[in-house]
Amino acid sequence: MSQAAATIALIGNPNTGKSSLFNALCGGNARVGNYPGVTVEHKTGRLLLPLDARDPSSSTALIEIVDLPGTYSLAARSADEAVSVDVLSGAMSGVRRPDAVIVIADATNMERNLYLFSQVIELGLPTLLVLNMWDRVSSLGIQVDADGLSRQLGVPVVCTSASKRQGITEVRNSLVALLQSDPGERASAIVSRPTAASEFPEVFQRETDLLLKWLVGSKVAMERFQVQRLLIDTAEAHVHRSIPNHLTAELASRLTEARGRLSSAGVPIPLFETKARYAWIKSKTAGLIERPRQRPPTWSDTLDRWLTHRWFGLLFFVLLMFLIFQSITLVARWPMTWIEGFQGYVAATIESLIGPGPLRSLLVDGVIGGVGSVLMFLPQIAILFLFIGILEDCGYMSRAAFVMDKFMASIGMSGKSFLPLMSSFACAIPGIMATRTIDNRKDRMVTILVAPLMSCSARLPVYILMVAAFIPDIRYASGWLSLQGIVLFAMQSLGALIAIPVAWLLKRFLFRGEPSTFIMELASYRWPSWRVVFSRVWERIQAFLVRAGTLIFITSVLVWAAAYFPGDHAAVDTSTREWEQLKSSTDPDQAEIVRMEKSINLEKSRLIEQSFLGMAGRVIEPVVRPLGWDGKIGVAVLASFPAREVIIATLGTIYALGSDTDENSSSLKEQLQAAQWPDGKPVFTLATAFSIMVFFALCAQCASTLVTIQRETNSWRWPIFSFVYMTSLAYVGAWLTYNLVSLWIP
Amino acid sequence: MSSSLWTLCDLKPGERGRVVSVQGTDSLAARLLEMGLLPGEEIEHIGTAPMGDPIEFSVYGYRISLRRDEAGRVQIEKQR
Numbered sequence: 001m002s003q004a005a006a007t008i009a010l011i012g013n014p015n016t017g018k019s020s021l022f023n024a025l026c027g028g029n030a031r032v033g034n035y036p037g038v039t040v041e042h043k044t045g046r047l048l049l050p051l052d053a054r055d056p057s058s059s060t061a062l063i064e065i066v067d068l069p070g071t072y073s074l075a076a077r078s079a080d081e082a083v084s085v086d087v088l089s090g091a092m093s094g095v096r097r098p099d100a101v102i103v104i105a106d107a108t109n110m111e112r113n114l115y116l117f118s119q120v121i122e123l124g125l126p127t128l129l130v131l132n133m134w135d136r137v138s139s140l141g142i143q144v145d146a147d148g149l150s151r152q153l154g155v156p157v158v159c160t161s162a163s164k165r166q167g168i169t170e171v172r173n174s175l176v177a178l179l180q181s182d183p184g185e186r187a188s189a190i191v192s193r194p195t196a197a198s199e200f201p202e203v204f205q206r207e208t209d210l211l212l213k214w215l216v217g218s219k220v221a222m223e224r225f226q227v228q229r230l231l232i233d234t235a236e237a238h239v240h241r242s243i244p245n246h247l248t249a250e251l252a253s254r255l256t257e258a259r260g261r262l263s264s265a266g267v268p269i270p271l272f273e274t275k276a277r278y279a280w281i282k283s284k285t286a287g288l289i290e291r292p293r294q295r296p297p298t299w300s301d302t303l304d305r306w307l308t309h310r311w312f313g314l315l316f317f318v319l320l321m322f323l324i325f326q327s328i329t330l331v332a333r334w335p336m337t338w339i340e341g342f343q344g345y346v347a348a349t350i351e352s353l354i355g356p357g358p359l360r361s362l363l364v365d366g367v368i369g370g371v372g373s374v375l376m377f378l379p380q381i382a383i384l385f386l387f388i389g390i391l392e393d394c395g396y397m398s399r400a401a402f403v404m405d406k407f408m409a410s411i412g413m414s415g416k417s418f419l420p421l422m423s424s425f426a427c428a429i430p431g432i433m434a435t436r437t438i439d440n441r442k443d444r445m446v447t448i449l450v451a452p453l454m455s456c457s458a459r460l461p462v463y464i465l466m467v468a469a470f471i472p473d474i475r476y477a478s479g480w481l482s483l484q485g486i487v488l489f490a491m492q493s494l495g496a497l498i499a500i501p502v503a504w505l506l507k508r509f510l511f512r513g514e515p516s517t518f519i520m521e522l523a524s525y526r527w528p529s530w531r532v533v534f535s536r537v538w539e540r541i542q543a544f545l546v547r548a549g550t551l552i553f554i555t556s557v558l559v560w561a562a563a564y565f566p567g568d569h570a571a572v573d574t575s576t577r578e579w580e581q582l583k584s585s586t587d588p589d590q591a592e593i594v595r596m597e598k599s600i601n602l603e604k605s606r607l608i609e610q611s612f613l614g615m616a617g618r619v620i621e622p623v624v625r626p627l628g629w630d631g632k633i634g635v636a637v638l639a640s641f642p643a644r645e646v647i648i649a650t651l652g653t654i655y656a657l658g659s660d661t662d663e664n665s666s667s668l669k670e671q672l673q674a675a676q677w678p679d680g681k682p683v684f685t686l687a688t689a690f691s692i693m694v695f696f697a698l699c700a701q702c703a704s705t706l707v708t709i710q711r712e713t714n715s716w717r718w719p720i721f722s723f724v725y726m727t728s729l730a731y732v733g734a735w736l737t738y739n740l741v742s743l744w745i746p
Numbered sequence: 747m748s749s750s751l752w753t754l755c756d757l758k759p760g761e762r763g764r765v766v767s768v769q770g771t772d773s774l775a776a777r778l779l780e781m782g783l784l785p786g787e788e789i790e791h792i793g794t795a796p797m798g799d800p801i802e803f804s805v806y807g808y809r810i811s812l813r814r815d816e817a818g819r820v821q822i823e824k825q826r
């Protein structure tokens with residue numbers, strides 16, 4: 001049952017609820033958010049429908065549903081729109097050409113949504129029109145006659161509220177009817193469907209025929225609607241890419257001639273198409289859509305006045321970010337203590353069950369010290385994504401882009417770049433993917449190259465650890481404002497601040513070009529849907545746990561092995577066993593216990609010095625010494641180049657192995673505070689902590705991000721470029737920070 | 747006064763106009779047309795971003811943001 005009986009594409013304008021409907025139909029977890037451009041790649045889901053006419057023996061059929069990026073028209077200009085057009089025309093590798101299409105229209109904005117519909121029905125596929133956001137229609141005082149539309153447009157029409165899971169059964173029933181119909185009947189229904197293109201002027205049809213004939217003669221297979229796109233769209237449009245290189249010159253001259261003839265015949269390109277389509281839409285919807293002439297004032301408008309206010313708008317944005325990071329430090333405190341306590345309990349249990357030796361060390365120092373230290377940060381990640389989910393689903397994101405556009409323009413970009421950059425605060429990978437919505441190629445490149453500078457959620461644990469260990473917990477404003485939160489906010493902003501000159505330089509020297517444009521639909525404010533927010537948080541928690549269980553687990557074990565071998569642990573294990581026995585005896589000799597602890601600790605640090613890791617540390621130390629780091633930090637940072645969080649695991653393992661043996665196994669934070677140079681000075685000063693944080697803020701320590709850059713730019717040049725410039729920036733930044741802070745606080 | 751002298755930039759917050767034409771034949775003009783800024787459509791200035799640019803308009807019952815440069819290419823006649 002692996003082969004789907006039919007493939008159905010979901011297409012529509014941006015932000016109309018395609019992914020919501022996809023999730024409702026397939027039980028999938030496609031990302032949903034209240035701004036245009038959430039989905040930027042196709043996503044396939046499966047659905048079992050009762051009955052398949054083509055195979056009477058089976059009672060259910062497996063249907064493949066493809067969620068697509070939103071687009072306003074089939075004249076694709078940006079990379080995400082191109083995905084939709086490619087899937088529809090069967091040009092996307094890995095996706096079957098759809099057997100039917102669902103066009104989703106926002107019922108509160110029918111005319112503009114029907115524009116895309118008018119283009120899609122010309123593909124000649126069975127089509128279902130879904131009017132989504134039906135719940136908002138009546139509250140806005142709009143009236144839409146769905147049955148009338150179905151009659152006028154010649155396609156079945158279903159009304160849904162996808163986010164509330166309303167009307168989904170009707171969509172399923174309509175799909176069954178669509179797929180079950182007799183092929184002959186279906187074909188004749190499609191042929192007799194009214195289309196706007198059939199009303200295009202005679203001259204335009206003639207020019208289409210002429211061009212089609214030439215293309216067929218040149219062995220280029222193209223459908224009629226694609227040929228019409230060639231005639232109408234400018235040369236940068238997506239459709240031109242399917243023309244082989246040796247034909248482009250001739251095509252260009254043919255197009256110029258054709259357009260000249262058309263315009264002298266009173267058919268100006270591109271105006272005539274939009275005019276004809278909107279006229280067609282008006283004629284089909286006449287009397288069926290009623291919108292109040294005077295817009296009723298909504299709370300969305302009132303909120304908008306404030307959030308885009310002359311000065312309050314900007315202030316609000318900064319304040320919002322600040323509050324988010326304040327609350328992360330304040331709220332996450334409690335769950336962290338619980339996790340810490342649990343971790344200590346598990347370690348103690350293992351220690352009571354297994355005697356000193358390699359196995360116990362692997363479990364306690366390697367796995368609990370490594371993976372456990374990373375898991376501590378789960379609450380913070382969850383809280384961050386709770387905020388991100390709310391922000392994304394309430395409609396503020398497109399306003400933030402609107403507010404920031406002027407500023408982005410001053411560094412040569414546009415508000416369009418702002419959304420991918422905001423999304424990079426969660427993770428650079430979806431952020432880089434989201435640059436597909438930027439139609440200006442040079443802007444897109446600059447955005448891709450600075451996106452990894454945004455402080456992603458993998459940096460958060462590093463900052464929190466350093467801040468918790470080395471920034472005093474001073475509170476202001478009767479406890480509501482914490483110094484630690486302020487430093488955290490500063491660290492989170494650093495990458496974005498550095499990105500400003502970097503973007504400016506890139507735009508100025510590498511990607512000079514015409515100024516970009518900013519045409520964007522502004523989503524209306526809405527109460528965030530808890531289902532959407534919760535699934536965002538849950539998705540991230542899962543990803544975090546999977547990473548902890550795979551990548552971080554493996555590196556922890558490797559780092560443990562490097563720090564444990566090749567030294568001989570027999571002596572230290574014996575004395576640890578004796579020490580444990582002595583401690584649990586009825587009347588222990590306190591002086592003897594202290595003496596033994598001293599010798600065990602001495603032996604432990606000697607062993608780690610002699611291990612492979614210790615040797616590597618001595619090699620690295622000269623390189624990292626100017627940054628204020630010792631060899632252990634150097635190795636830990638080096639190990640975290642594939643993924644940032646690994647540094648927590650590595651430091652956890654190193655310090656668990658070399659840590660002082662005493663009553664209660666102390667937390668990583670306390671172990672860092674206690675770490676010393678051979679001469680007895682503390683390793684971690686404020687300057688070292690800041691130097692590590694700045695290094696992490698600026699460095700390209702994420703293999704997946706580099707792979708994503710490669711995929712999106714189609715070249716290895718750019719990931720290498722990102723890696724080199726970010727790592728250099730990080731080294732210089734950390735060096736400057738170390739020296740400046742040391743000057744200030746000797 | 748001839749209506750063609752006005753562009754979308756000349757609208758003040760709360761004012762409405764009717765689109766007369768969109769200048770140019772490039773892809774920007776095409777996108778504006780596709781988004782519904784067609785001759786004859788009514789359009790309202792909703793507000794501006796903090797630094798005076800871009801501008802938020804309402805057309806066909808939805809909100810669109812345009813920079814001054816782009817808005818300047820849409821000729822309108824003002825309405826009261």
Ligand SMILES: Nc1nc2c(ncn2[C@@H]2O[C@H](COP(=O)(O)OP(=O)(O)OP(=O)(O)O)[C@@H](O)[C@H]2O)c(=O)[nH]1
Nearest residue numbers: 015016017018019020033037038039070133161162
């Ligand atoms: N009120 C209401 N909101 C809805 C409905 N369907 C979806 N939404 C909301 O509309 C927003 C956009 O939904 P998505 O499913 O992400 O839309 P999309 O079409 O996939 O958007 P893009 O991928 O950006 O093109 C989200 O905030 C949804 O919660 C609905 O029927 N009624």
Ligand SMILES: [Mg+2]
Nearest residue numbers: 018019038039
């Ligand atoms: Mg989507």
